[in-house]
Amino acid sequence: MELTRDEALNYVKPYLKVKRYEHTVRVADQAVELAERFGADIRKAELAAALHDYAKYKPLDEMKRWICEDRRLPKDLLDYHHELWHGPVGALMLEREIGLHDPEIMSAIRCHTTGKKHMSILDKIVFLADYIEPGRDFPGVDEVRDKALTSLDRACAMALKNTIVFLISKERTVYPDTFHAYNNLI
């Protein structure tokens, strides 16, 4: 698979709402900027970002079947909010559909919502680009944007902190990978 940016964006476009597609384009741009800043593979960052939300609007039943049937997907995902499913499931759908096999890109797509214990630089870039792309507007995002100018790890730690505190304030469960990512970066 030697996908270009435009091929990746065109592949996901029909499956996304317009706003979500526009978000995806901004995440791709943001990921390129971060990859340049922190010395990651720019092409991989751009592709992973372009593909990251592919499964966002897939039917829940379909995603549930993937989680039940593919041994590479942790079954405990079913115990947590279905918002967490589209990353891990999307990476495997893309593997089957377009022959996406690059383990670094697949990892970044998988963990873009939750983070995970030992995040690679590419994982961090896609996670952070998704959090700070210019269309995002929630409490604390500007502080994370500022931090992202100088430290990828510190910016990711701040984003994870905000996410955990937000979820707890809403009395929602927090997927263990998110805690592991936080502990690992602190």
Add this chain to the structure above:
Amino acid sequence: MELTRDEALNYVKPYLKVKRYEHTVRVADQAVELAERFGADIRKAELAAALHDYAKYKPLDEMKRWICEDRRLPKDLLDYHHELWHGPVGALMLEREIGLHDPEIMSAIRCHTTGKKHMSILDKIVFLADYIEPGRDFPGVDEVRDKALTSLDRACAMALKNTIVFLISKERTVYPDTFHAYNNLI
């Protein structure tokens, strides 16, 4: 081992600072009150509470040796703050020293600082008694005390929320059992 309350308190007293001993007596009283309210074994609650901080001031080197050498202690404790060690290590020290074998009491002592995934009623009572005993005075404790009048699970969930948010606000790591306890109670 058929320890009385006074025997348990007298056993731990020489190892505790005066303030910590007074705290221990209050936790025992609080645990009895909660056990009566929520239908737990009053004697076990009282004993577990009387013994819960036994290892609080044991030398760090000694506790570290226990963690390294006793297969029942998770090695990852060493990666987290030593404040978390005295519960798990204390339960095993008491097993050796005074023949404490009751698995319910040992469990409640072990997890009184961190919580754990599937807490028993006794685990919750000692955890909560330690958090709300009348000498405690920190933000949010009165709300947890109020909740403890009616719901053991909700009060524990509030205490865990407060603990996690406090640790994150201080940029400290959070032991995974604490997250599991929170997710499990939410």
